[in-house]
Amino acid sequence: MSVPNSLDELIAALRCLPGVGPKSAQRMAYHLLQHERDGAQRLSRALLAALQNLRHCTRCNAFAESEICARCAAPRRDASLLCVVETPADLNMMEQSQLYNGLYYCLMGRIEPLGGVGPRELQIERLIVRASGGEVQEVILATNFTNEGEATAHYLAEVLRARGLKVSRIARGLPVGAELEYTDAGTIGQALVERRPL
Amino acid sequence: MSVPNSLDELIAALRCLPGVGPKSAQRMAYHLLQHERDGAQRLSRALLAALQNLRHCTRCNAFAESEICARCAAPRRDASLLCVVETPADLNMMEQSQLYNGLYYCLMGRIEPLGGVGPRELQIERLIVRASGGEVQEVILATNFTNEGEATAHYLAEVLRARGLKVSRIARGLPVGAELEYTDAGTIGQALVERRPL
Numbered sequence: 359m360s361v362p363n364s365l366d367e368l369i370a371a372l373r374c375l376p377g378v379g380p381k382s383a384q385r386m387a388y389h390l391l392q393h394e395r396d397g398a399q400r401l402s403r404a405l406l407a408a409l410q411n412l413r414h415c416t417r418c419n420a421f422a423e424s425e426i427c428a429r430c431a432a433p434r435r436d437a438s439l440l441c442v443v444e445t446p447a448d449l450n451m452m453e454q455s456q457l458y459n460g461l462y463y464c465l466m467g468r469i470e471p472l473g474g475v476g477p478r479e480l481q482i483e484r485l486i487v488r489a490s491g492g493e494v495q496e497v498i499l500a501t502n503f504t505n506e507g508e509a510t511a512h513y514l515a516e517v518l519r520a521r522g523l524k525v526s527r528i529a530r531g532l533p534v535g536a537e538l539e540y541t542d543a544g545t546i547g548q549a550l551v552e553r554r555p556l
Numbered sequence: 557m558s559v560p561n562s563l564d565e566l567i568a569a570l571r572c573l574p575g576v577g578p579k580s581a582q583r584m585a586y587h588l589l590q591h592e593r594d595g596a597q598r599l600s601r602a603l604l605a606a607l608q609n610l611r612h613c614t615r616c617n618a619f620a621e622s623e624i625c626a627r628c629a630a631p632r633r634d635a636s637l638l639c640v641v642e643t644p645a646d647l648n649m650m651e652q653s654q655l656y657n658g659l660y661y662c663l664m665g666r667i668e669p670l671g672g673v674g675p676r677e678l679q680i681e682r683l684i685v686r687a688s689g690g691e692v693q694e695v696i697l698a699t700n701f702t703n704e705g706e707a708t709a710h711y712l713a714e715v716l717r718a719r720g721l722k723v724s725r726i727a728r729g730l731p732v733g734a735e736l737e738y739t740d741a742g743t744i745g746q747a748l749v750e751r752r753p754l
Contacts, residue, residue, distance in 0.1 A: 364602070364609040365619055371602035374595025375573075376587045381737070382575075388644055389574045390603070391610055391619060392664055397572025402603035404562070404569035405588070405596045411562040412589060421563055421589060446586055466590055539579070 365391075417488065420446045420464040429462065436460045438495035442485065442514060444468050444502055448538040452500060455547035460498070463488055468501060469510040477513065485514070489523055496524040498553055502537045503530060515556040526553040563589075615686065618644045618662040627660065634658045636693035640683065640712060642666050642700055646736040650698060653745035658696070661686055666704040667711055675711065683712070687721055694722040696751055700735045701728060713754040724751040 365387060372383035390398040415422035417430035429435070439460025443449045449462050463485050467475055477483075489497050497518050501507035515525045529552030532541055563585060570581035588596040613620035615628035627633070637658025641647045647660050661683050665673055675681075687695050695716050699705035713723045727750030730739055 364605040364621060368602040368606040371595065371599040374588070374592045374599060375584050377580075384645055384648075385737075386573050387606070388619075390572070391606060394572045395607060397569070398603045398607055401569040401572060402600045402607075404566040405600035405603075407562045408566040408585070408589060409593060409596055409600075421586075423562060447582055450582075539583075 414466075418449075418462045418464055419466060419484065420449055420462065434459075437493045439498060440489055440494045440496070441498040441500050443500045443538070444507060444510070445539070448500065448502070451538045451541065451543065451546055452550070454543040455550055456543070457547040457550050458498075465501070465510070468504075468506040469513055470506050471509075477517075480510075482514070482517065486517060486521065489518055490521050494523065496526060498550075499525065499527045499556075500538065500550075503532050504535060504537065519556070525556050527556055528553045612664075616647075616660045616662055617664060617682065618647055618660065632657075635691045637696060638687055638692045638694070639696040639698050641698045641736070642705060642708070643737070646698065646700070649736045649739065649741065649744055650748070652741040653748055654741070655745040655748050663699070663708070666699060666702075667708040668704050669707075675715075678708075680712070680715065684715060684719065687716055688719050692721065694724060696748075697723065697725045697754075698736065698748075701730050702733060702735065717754070723754050725754055726751045 368387045368390075369380075369383045372378055372386050373380070378386070411423045412421045413425075414420070415427035415430055416425050418427060420427060422428075436459050439458075440463055441452060441458060441460055442463045442465060443452060444465050444467060446464055449464055452458055452462070465480050465485070467480055469475060469477065469480060488494075497514075499511040499514055501510045501514075511527055515527070518525045528546075529549040532538070532545060532549055538546060566588075567578070567581045567585045570576055570584050571578070576584070609621045610619045611623075612618070613625035613628055614623050616625060618625060620626075634657050637656075638661055639650060639656060639658055640661045640663060641650060642663050642665065644662055647662055650656055650660070663678050663683070665678055667673060667675065667678060686692075695712075697709040697712055699708045699712075709725055713725070716723045726744075727747040730736070730743060730747055736744060
């Protein structure tokens, strides 16, 4: 291959993006070099800055630039409600429903036995500690209505109930198999209002 | 929006990639931060290195790390043949056909009147100077068989013939509307063999 090295390397590096194969990586590299040099500069800086500045909020486990994120630190939020979501994207969608004023815990994944992701890999004990602090009166499980999300919800319901916590699940207002990230905020709000105790 | 700034910035920066919308950018950012931190590091470095090291080869106009790329500098190549392609990706596909041992000129685009891309924007004069140097006996037009590619080929054929150069077009072995980047090397080789004088 007579393509220059730093071009090879850029094409190879772009492969780390989800859903980007060899052809797309090549196309992206040529596009950046030919038409988006400023954008490429910006992307390079943004990647470094994000890696340097972002850590997991010690309370909600979502990405934050400080030890405790602005959302967890906000005084006007109802600390007696803890909503458990799979990803930060899901968390953003919950916020957009504008029907929830409690706090969150972001699992950063879901229990996937086939994928080798169990309670230990998800550090479920961190959630248990967070929920058992005394402040939290109710844990709202807002994992996706996929098989993995449901399995995760059932597992969490058991371990949290075992610690005397009130546990609820957002209503199945969402079609089975749907994912929060791709559901409209109205539907999510409805499901939140109609949550049922487990 | 309560997403931390360097995360906002990363999501915004990822939008500069072709075909990446807000949802994909968000998904890419979370994926990189959660599962591909090394890959993100590598991508950041690769972007900077590519921007710093890559320039256009003064002979073929493709990306190179030196003033003249290795391909143009190769002594065993037939300098009497000059193949004109639209993009470096097309050039790579020509090479993979393994039926061409001449040199290249990469337009880095195509004449698109609707897109405001004319001969001046493509710096066609650079190609003319390159082809009129005396070494080149035949110019092989290998632009795509799309409307823009065909228009570009016809324009180039006129201006190059006007300078007394022999001009040929790769055979329409490719289906109309096809693009080199997505054609198998065998078909491209066939089209190269069956090129017809204009």
